[in-house]
Amino acid sequence: SCVHPDRPEPLDLHLGMFLPTLLNQATPEQMERFFTPAWNLRIIGTYAQTEMGHGTHLRGLETTATFDPSTQEFVLHSPTISSIKWWPGGLGKTSNHAIVLAQLHTQGRCHGLHAFIVPIRDMDTHVPLPGVVVGDIGPKFGFSEVDNGFLKLEHVRIPLDNMLMKFAKVEPDGTYVKPPSAKLTYGMVFIRSMIVGQSALALAKSCTIAIRYSAVRHQSELRPGEPEPQILNYQTQQHKLFPVLAAAYAFTFVGQYMKDTYRRISGDIHAGDYSQLPELHALSAGLKAFTTWAANAAIEVCRMSCGGHGYSRSSALPDIYVEFTPTCTYEGENTVMMLQTASRYLVKSYRQASVGQRLQGSVSYLSEAAAQRLRPRPVSGGAAPLSTQDLLSLVHLYQRRAASLVELAAKSIQQELQRGRSQEEAWNHSSIDLVRASDAHCHFVVVKLFVDKLEQVDDAAVKAVLSTLALLYALKGLADNSGDFLQAGLLTVPQATRVSARIKELLEELRPDAVALVDAFDLNDRKLNSVLGRYDGNVYEHLYEWARQSPLNATEVHESFHKYLKPLRSRL
Ligand SMILES: CCC/C=C/C(=O)SCCNC(=O)CCNC(=O)[C@H](O)C(C)(C)COP(=O)([O-])OP(=O)([O-])OC[C@H]1O[C@@H](n2cnc3c(N)ncnc32)[C@H](O)[C@@H]1OP(=O)([O-])[O-]
Numbered sequence: 001s002c003v004h005p006d007r008p009e010p011l012d013l014h015l016g017m018f019l020p021t022l023l024n025q026a027t028p029e030q031m032e033r034f035f036t037p038a039w040n041l042r043i044i045g046t047y048a049q050t051e052m053g054h055g056t057h058l059r060g061l062e063t064t065a066t067f068d069p070s071t072q073e074f075v076l077h078s079p080t081i082s083s084i085k086w087w088p089g090g091l092g093k094t095s096n097h098a099i100v101l102a103q104l105h106t107q108g109r110c111h112g113l114h115a116f117i118v119p120i121r122d123m124d125t126h127v128p129l130p131g132v133v134v135g136d137i138g139p140k141f142g143f144s145e146v147d148n149g150f151l152k153l154e155h156v157r158i159p160l161d162n163m164l165m166k167f168a169k170v171e172p173d174g175t176y177v178k179p180p181s182a183k184l185t186y187g188m189v190f191i192r193s194m195i196v197g198q199s200a201l202a203l204a205k206s207c208t209i210a211i212r213y214s215a216v217r218h219q220s221e222l223r224p225g226e227p228e229p230q231i232l233n234y235q236t237q238q239h240k241l242f243p244v245l246a247a248a249y250a251f252t253f254v255g256q257y258m259k260d261t262y263r264r265i266s267g268d269i270h271a272g273d274y275s276q277l278p279e280l281h282a283l284s285a286g287l288k289a290f291t292t293w294a295a296n297a298a299i300e301v302c303r304m305s306c307g308g309h310g311y312s313r314s315s316a317l318p319d320i321y322v323e324f325t326p327t328c329t330y331e332g333e334n335t336v337m338m339l340q341t342a343s344r345y346l347v348k349s350y351r352q353a354s355v356g357q358r359l360q361g362s363v364s365y366l367s368e369a370a371a372q373r374l375r376p377r378p379v380s381g382g383a384a385p386l387s388t389q390d391l392l393s394l395v396h397l398y399q400r401r402a403a404s405l406v407e408l409a410a411k412s413i414q415q416e417l418q419r420g421r422s423q424e425e426a427w428n429h430s431s432i433d434l435v436r437a438s439d440a441h442c443h444f445v446v447v448k449l450f451v452d453k454l455e456q457v458d459d460a461a462v463k464a465v466l467s468t469l470a471l472l473y474a475l476k477g478l479a480d481n482s483g484d485f486l487q488a489g490l491l492t493v494p495q496a497t498r499v500s501a502r503i504k505e506l507l508e509e510l511r512p513d514a515v516a517l518v519d520a521f522d523l524n525d526r527k528l529n530s531v532l533g534r535y536d537g538n539v540y541e542h543l544y545e546w547a548r549q550s551p552l553n554a555t556e557v558h559e560s561f562h563k564y565l566k567p568l569r570s571r572l
């Protein structure tokens with residue numbers, strides 16, 4: 001963000017979580033005291049929630065903040081090894097403050113997790129303050145530029161007004177005042193909503209590199225005696241890359257939608273209307289998981305599609321992968337997020353629809369599905385005619401698949417309960433079905449938003465090519481998940497065969513526009529930082545140049561020759 005565009009930085013948490021958390025949860029007085037100096041980088045902060053022992057299960061976090069009315073202070077303490085804060089970005093060496101999430105104790109009672117601003121280093125010398133043990137957690141899969149850190153607090157005292165008190169409060173006598181909605185303290189919906197756009201960007205970068213390179217690279221023989229073709233002319237190469245291109249466009253539109261939805265609903269929340277918070281939580285959790293999983297897998301597809309050169313860091317693809325893959329884990333582990341969307345929203349909505357309630361928002365289709373179940377089924381049964389051309393009918397198909405998988409998951413819970421299991425056990429024994437239901441729901445939302453977006457495109461040629469991409473996205477998803485559609489009676493085997501044939505036609509249709517479609521992402525060479533993905537296609541000369549710059553080439557004869565190889569040789 002500051003030095004390398006789009007690369008992880010020690011200041012990411014300061015900009016991405018410390019400042020936004022203040023904006024959402026600080027009082028006007030706290031904004032004055034913390035936000036202004038933080039904006040000017042005098043205060044550098046991070047967001048310390050996860051502990052060594054718990055990341056997902058927030059109620060299990062052990063750090064305590066105990067109010068001492070005699071001094072008007074909170075005492076922050078890490079009581080066990082597992083309670084040490086672990087992972088926060090920029091915590092190890094960069095930050096001088098942390099927003100610490102801790103169990104609030106006052107007047108002898110625990111009121112659950114709350115956020116506290118804890119100074120951790122001296123503002124001038126940067127030396128850790130008394131009672132603060134802080135450091136870096138060591139090398140990781142990637143993110144080597146970021147000092148993800150640990151923090152052990154030993155009875156550290158902070159003033160009463162360092163608790164973020166926009167919603168919940170503690171009064172000077174220690175009285176606890178509840179927030180207007182308990183859900184507000186969860187936060188995290190902002191970053192989850194933004195991660196959807198990051199998935200789109202990671203996909204756009206990866207397929208720009210792979211598609212441009214595939215137009216430059218010539219390999220093998222397609223027709224005997226003819227020159228080697230561009231590898232992009234191989235059907236299998238198109239089958240790897242064009243669905244990624246389609247997903248990059250789809251997620252770009254979904255990312256824009258999530259940004260707008262976040263803005264709209266958080267506006268309502270600030271005005272005191274919390275009614276849309278469950279929809280925002282379910283959408284941001286599910287789509288964060290759906291898009292990051294898809295992008296994570298697709299980056300690897302792009303890398304491998306570049307053959308050997310994809311493995312070189314000059315391609316940029318290894319770095320894109322290691323920097324992107326933790327999005328599947330941080331800000332809510334993906335499986336756990338899918339389960340939130342399923343059990344907290346889809347199954348609840350399904351039950352409401354089953355008793356005739358009309359639903360709003362992205363789950364309104366569950367009302368239709370419930371109404372259909374009440375109507376007698378036609379005797380002939382079977383799947384409706386499938387159009388591999390009509391996008392709206394495909395949206396409908398995805399909707400029916402989602403409805404059927406939500407029903408399957410809800411029924412599984414019901415059956416487990418009937419077998420005498422407790423609510424919690426029944427839920428755990430249905431969680432594979434629940435994740436599948438969430439995945440299908442998100443897939444439906446993505447296809448629908450892509451198709452909705454086409455309505456807003458005026459230029460006929462742009463609309464035509466985007467429609468082809470949308471069709472490819474929808475049909476490829478259908479082919480990859482044909483088991484679901486077949487199982488739900490939404491697809492027949494002959495129809496599945498037609499889908500595969502239509503996908504091949506779409507790949508051919510897209511081939512002439514593929515390079516223009518990645519150029520349209522407008523990712524300049526500096527941002528891509530990839531030798532293979534250069535705009536001018538001058539790959540080989542620059543690959544050679546890049547290799548010449550390798551540190552091992554600084555000397556013609558490397559010191560290891562004199563130090564090891566030569567003595568070894570003389571001894572043999
Ligand atoms: C550069 C990288 C930076 C990275 C930074 C990080 O990773 S930072 C660290 C990131 N760490 C993580 O992201 C940690 C991941 N863990 C979590 O987010 C949560 O603890 C949990 C959701 C897994 C479970 O929590 P639980 O067992 O306490 O909750 P429950 O399941 O019993 O649900 C209770 C009720 O609350 C609702 N509700 C829940 N969340 C939200 C929300 N955000 N908003 C609104 N509502 C929400 C839920 O729908 C339910 O509603 P209902 O049905 O009663 O009407």
Ligand SMILES: Cc1cc2nc3c(=O)[nH]c(=O)nc-3n(C[C@H](O)[C@H](O)[C@H](O)COP(=O)(O)OP(=O)(O)OC[C@H]3O[C@@H](n4cnc5c(N)ncnc54)[C@H](O)[C@@H]3O)c2cc1C
Binds near residue numbers: 054055056086143326
């Ligand atoms: C690069 C990086 C940066 C990070 N930055 C920060 C930061 O700045 N601040 C911060 O506070 N944290 C940060 N984190 C921590 C991150 O938020 C947590 O790692 C994440 O929330 C997952 O929690 P966990 O590690 O406890 O995983 P776990 O919950 O232990 O997950 C392990 C496995 O258990 C499964 N599991 C857990 N619970 C359930 C359940 N209820 N049902 C089904 N399966 C379940 C998961 O699906 C997963 O397969 C960062 C992590 C990384 C990797």
